[in-house]
Amino acid sequence: MDISTERFGELNGEKVNKITLTNDNGVAISCLTMGALWHEFLVPAADGTKQNLILNYNTVAEYYSNGLCTNQVIGRVAGRIKNGKCEINGEQVTLPQNENGNTLHGGPHGFNTYNWSFTTSANRNSISVIFQKQVLSAVDGFPGDILVTVIYTLDNSNNVTISFNALGDDKVDTLFNPTNHVYFNLSNRSDLASHELKINSDGYLELDEKLIPTGRIRHGEGTAYDFTKGANLYEAIQQNEKGGFDDAFIVNGPGKAVEPIAVLRDTQSGNTVTIDSDRNSLIMYTMNDDLPDVHFKRDNGRPAKKQEGVALEAQTLPDAINQETFGDIVLPRGAKRSYHIKYTYSNDKNNLN
Numbered sequence: 001m002d003i004s005t006e007r008f009g010e011l012n013g014e015k016v017n018k019i020t021l022t023n024d025n026g027v028a029i030s031c032l033t034m035g036a037l038w039h040e041f042l043v044p045a046a047d048g049t050k051q052n053l054i055l056n057y058n059t060v061a062e063y064y065s066n067g068l069c070t071n072q073v074i075g076r077v078a079g080r081i082k083n084g085k086c087e088i089n090g091e092q093v094t095l096p097q098n099e100n101g102n103t104l105h106g107g108p109h110g111f112n113t114y115n116w117s118f119t120t121s122a123n124r125n126s127i128s129v130i131f132q133k134q135v136l137s138a139v140d141g142f143p144g145d146i147l148v149t150v151i152y153t154l155d156n157s158n159n160v161t162i163s164f165n166a167l168g169d170d171k172v173d174t175l176f177n178p179t180n181h182v183y184f185n186l187s188n189r190s191d192l193a194s195h196e197l198k199i200n201s202d203g204y205l206e207l208d209e210k211l212i213p214t215g216r217i218r219h220g221e222g223t224a225y226d227f228t229k230g231a232n233l234y235e236a237i238q239q240n241e242k243g244g245f246d247d248a249f250i251v252n253g254p255g256k257a258v259e260p261i262a263v264l265r266d267t268q269s270g271n272t273v274t275i276d277s278d279r280n281s282l283i284m285y286t287m288n289d290d291l292p293d294v295h296f297k298r299d300n301g302r303p304a305k306k307q308e309g310v311a312l313e314a315q316t317l318p319d320a321i322n323q324e325t326f327g328d329i330v331l332p333r334g335a336k337r338s339y340h341i342k343y344t345y346s347n348d349k350n351n352l353n
Contacts, residue, residue, distance in 0.1 A: 001127050001156070003120050008032055008039075009060045014115045016060045019129045021120075021154045026050075027345060029154050034060050035072040035112040036131040036150045038182055041160065043271065043345055053271060053345070055183040055296045055309045066294050068183070068287070072112035073150050074105045075164070075178035076135070076142050077329065079248070079283065079318030082212045086321040088143065088173050088330060096141040100210045109140040111148065111178065126155035137169075144169030146176070146331065158345040163338060170334040177329040179315040180341065183287070184273060185298075186266035190305050192286070193234040194268040197310075199227035199282060200261050202253035205317065211246060213319050213326070225249075230263070237286055237307060244288030244307060248318055251282050262312060270349040276342040277314035280327050285311040314341045 001023055008018035011034055018039060022028040028050070030040040042050040054071060057063055063070055084097040084107075096107035105112065116131035131150040137143060151163040164178040187194050204225055206216040220226040224239035225247070237244050251261040261282050265272040275282070286307050294304040320326035331337050 001122060003122060003127055003129075005120075011060045011064065011115070016115065017118070019118060019120065021127045021129060021152070023127070023154050023156050023158070025156060025158060027154065027158050029152060029160055031129055031131075031152055032060060032063075033118055033131070034115045035063065036114075036116045036133075037063060037073065037112070038071040038152065038162075038180060041343075041345070043347070046269070051188075051271070052298065053184060053186050053273065055185060055298065055304075057295070058297050062295065066291070068294065069105060069112055069181040071180065071182050073131075073164075073178065074181050074313070075111035075148065075176070076106050076140065076146070077103070077175050077177045077321075078105060078179040078181075078313060078315045079177070080104050080210075080212055082319050082322050086175075088175065088321070091173075093143060102210060102212065105181075107141055111135070111150075112181075116150070126153050128153040142174055144172040144174040144333070146174060148178075150178075160343045160345070162341045164340075165338045166331055166336065168331045168333050168335045168337075173333050174331050175321060175329050176331040176337050177316045177320065178339065179283075179313045181311055181313055183309040183311045184264055185309040186264065186271040186273065187268055189268075190299065190308050191234060192237070192307060192310060193232075194266050195233040195310070196230050196265045196267055197227050197233045197236075198230040198263045199249050199284075200251050200253075200256050200259045201228060201249040201282070202256070203250050205248040205250070207247070213248065213317070213323060215323055217250065233286075233310060234307075242288075244286040245284045246286070246288065247284055249282045249284065250280060250317070251277070251314075252280050261314060264310070264312065270347045272346045272348065274344040274346070275312060275314060276344070278340055279314060279316045281315050281317040283311070283313040283315065283318070285313070287311070
């Protein structure tokens with residue numbers, strides 16, 4: 001196993017480091033200090049090279065030149081908070097609004113905008129990079145100052161585990177519902193035509209015109225939203241009357257918590273990523289708009305294509321603080337909270353369609 005560090009560039013006058021973790025199987029991940037973002041998920045390819053399973057860019061500046069939040073750590077609260085307002089244990093709170101009058105992905109100064117400090121650690125079977133940041137209320141507009149630690153761990157079973165940890169302010173309650181906004185394309189294609197997706201889901205949220213949950217749950221059986229037994233993702237996008245997905249699926253329902261929340265598989269190469277999470281939602285976003293100003297590294301200078309990748313974000317259901325049954329995202333004063341997402345890489349070339 002190996003850990004290496006190098007300078008990746010700079011943004012806004014701050015030096016950005018790249019940390020690469022490589023296991024004994026030749027699988028590697030790299031992360032950048034800016035946004036504590038996941039830059040590469042490298043796996044051995046059939047031709048002896050390494051294939052990156054996630055979309056990325058050549059420079060750190062490109063990660064911040066568009067609104068995709070590509071592979072960035074999102075917080076304090078992932079998703080949208082309606083009207084940037086909520087009540088936390090009886091206290092009315094107003095948060096910075098940054099999208100259609102709502103607070104999106106932690107507002108304009110969320111976790112993804114920080115350059116994080118880091119350390120590394122290693123043992124016989126796993127290696128980690130540990131990012132840490134004191135997040136100040138005066139900067140991001142959420143109540144209280146919290147200490148946040150994000151740990152990426154790669155082990156010899158080809159698991160990539162992201163742990164999100166927070167220590168609350170000892171004077172005030174706040175919110176904590178982080179995720180990683182990672183985009184996958186497991187193939188060498190510039191679309192999702194060979195991707196099959198299975199989601200361990202009991203239903204999905206009905207959303208209003210601003211993508212805020214109405215509180216109602218819809219069931220996808222027999223529709224484009226039915227991924228319970230696995231479905232071709234490209235075909236589901238074509239069948240969706242909205243022309244793609246930007247939706248919250250409910251996962252880890254009663255009796256299903258022992259199952260992965262999702263399995264994404266490329267039926268041409270056999271590349272498979274299995275996702276496990278300890279929370280109740282998987283957000284799927286399929287890049288539904290034209291992207292003429294986005295240039296992913298894999299495209300060698302060509303503009304990105306609409307629906308070139310799929311973001312799969314594990315978190316507590318969006319706008320949970322304003323919905324009684326969606327889950328508890330309050331970080332009580334002085335308390336600690338930890339959440340985990342695990343991505344397992346495998347390849348079964350002998351079981352291709």
